[in-house]
Amino acid sequence: MSNLGKEIASRRKQLNISQADLAEMSGVSLRTVNAIENGKANPSIDVLSKVLEPLGLVITLQERVPTTSNSKYRIRKARVLKNGKTAGYLLANKRKFVFLYDRDYLAGGGTSIAIAFPKSKKIFSSRHLFPFFSGLLPEGESKASICKKLKINSRNEFEMLQVLAQYETIGDITVQGIE
DSSP: OOHHHHHHHHHHHHTTOOHHHHHHHHTSOHHHHHHHHTTOOOOOHHHHHHHHGGGTOOOOGGGTSOOTTSTTTOOEEEEEEETTEEEEEEEEOSSOEEEEEOHHHHHSSOOOSBTTBOSSSOOEEESSOOHHHHTTSOOHHHHHHHHHHHTOOTTOHHHHHHHHSSSOOSSSEEEEEEO
8 A cells, every 4th residue: 555545545534434435525436546545546636636635635746746735626624613522524625515524523422513414424515615504604794894804705605614603603513724
């Protein structure tokens, strides 16, 4: 197994994602994911990027792929907390939003963060910020005023969520950015 394959497998397991889920989420075959993890594949940059993207892994030049400074591949990450305890992770890039529960949270007795996200190993994905998270954000004039004051792009809902939902929201969910 190559170092890259080991890192992919380790991160996938840390996020409690099966190879089949990773294949589905990344749009590559299960056979390809397995071959990459076992060091038996020499994937193209495009295929490797697709596999790394949902895992939030950093793409480096050492692996002969674009750096994460390329906005197409830059993964924005946030920790989703319920009553102050890490419940899961929200990941985003220009093409997709992903929510998945934290492995320790799944093992514990906590409840789901919302009806739309039943507590499971499932990876939730969407082309747009999930309505549950959008609902934590201000709207209308309030949104415009807050964004202007904090110098936040009002069209960047992920950034707004990280800034505005990190300390308190309506309910028991907060969202903290991860560097």
